[in-house]
Amino acid sequence: MPLIIMTGLPSSGKSTRAAELRRLFEERLAQPEHQHRRLTVQIVGDDTLGVSHSAYASAHEEKMARGALLSAVERLVSRECVLIADAPNYIKGLRYQLHCIAREVGTTHCVVHCAISADAARAINAARGDAGYSAELFEALAARYEEPNAASRWDSPLFTVIQHDPADALPFEDIWAAVVERRAPPPNFATAMKPVAETNYLFELERATQEVIAAILESQKSGVPVAQLPVPGTAERVRMPGRSLTLSELRRQRMQFTRLNRQVPLQIEKIAELFVKYLNINL
Incomplete structure (x- = not known):
């Protein structure tokens, strides 16, 4: 049924909490009288996918690792499985993509943030020796970490636990209520269906997104650097990230x-607007 997204700094104890969550879910689901006994529980992440710490030292390998996680979640998430995504998930754009996958399937999701100070995580990582991240890679990942924000729909519901603190137990009852007892929310802008898809929907999807990319490249x-860029077909503006965007980067975002929206049609007149919003989240 739900997708649970783990996130936190390196060595913040995400895998420990993920294993604890799986145990708690399995214990609850094993009760003979439980109405959700048909649900299974599974963890997917770097360990199960064979992704090593060193993958995060290379932009290309990290992209491949994120792609492997997304593909695995797309393959495994369902209304019959509690799926725990045990990976760094430190970029908000990745958490957004995982959120969209859950919406596509029509299931609930939540985010569990393993909070820890950078100093404490650094000390734990150093104590792990070769089993941890290199000191240089730890600092790079910590600097790039984007903490979840409960005000963002892709980070909500958000549950924060202080890792390595025995007194701070997982709020399992709240997590259970949020992802098992709660009904899946309606589709958001990335997965919103319209009643009837026009026969030229795919053509319009390709055309509108290409026009946005062309406007960015032309500008x-x-x-002359600009902070916000107007594009045709929408009053929304692209928030430029303070650098030039390459054609290959924009094509990846467009793809x-x-x-995400090929099988779940958007309103044609809103495609450009929603693509700009998507870029503003993921760039």
């Missing part, structure tokens, strides 16, 4: 947006 030709 960059002047060499992901198209994949």
Whole structure:
């Protein structure tokens, strides 16, 4: 049924909490009288996918690791399985993509944040020696970490636990209520269905997203940096990340947006607006 997304700094204890969650779910589901006994529990993440710490030292390998996680979640998430995504998930864009996958399937999701100070995580990582991250990689990942925000729909419901603190137990009852007893929320802008898909929907999807990309590339030709860029077809503006965006980078974002919305049609007149919002979240 639900997707539970673990997140936290390196060595914050995500895998420990994920294993604890699986045990608590299995114990609850094993009760003879429980109405959700048909549910199974599974963990998917770096360990199960064979992703090593060193993968995060290379942009290309990290991209492959994120792709492997997304593919595995797409394959395994269902209304019959409690799926725990035990990976760094430190980029908000990745958590957003996982959130969209849950919405596509029509199931609930939540985020469990293993909170810990950078100093404490650094000390734990160093004590692990070769089993931990290298000191340089730890600092790089810690600097790039984007903490979850309960005000963002892809990070909500959000449950924060202080890792390595025996007094701070997992709020299992709240997590259970949020992902098992709660009904799945209606589709958001990335997965919203319209009653009837126009026969030219895919053509319009390709056209509108391509026009947004063309407007961004054309604006960059002047060499004058802008903070916000207007694009055709919408009053929304692209929030530029303070650097030039490459064609390959924009194409990757467009392909992901198209994949998310190919089977679940958007309103044609809103495609450009929603693509700009998608870029503003993921760039």
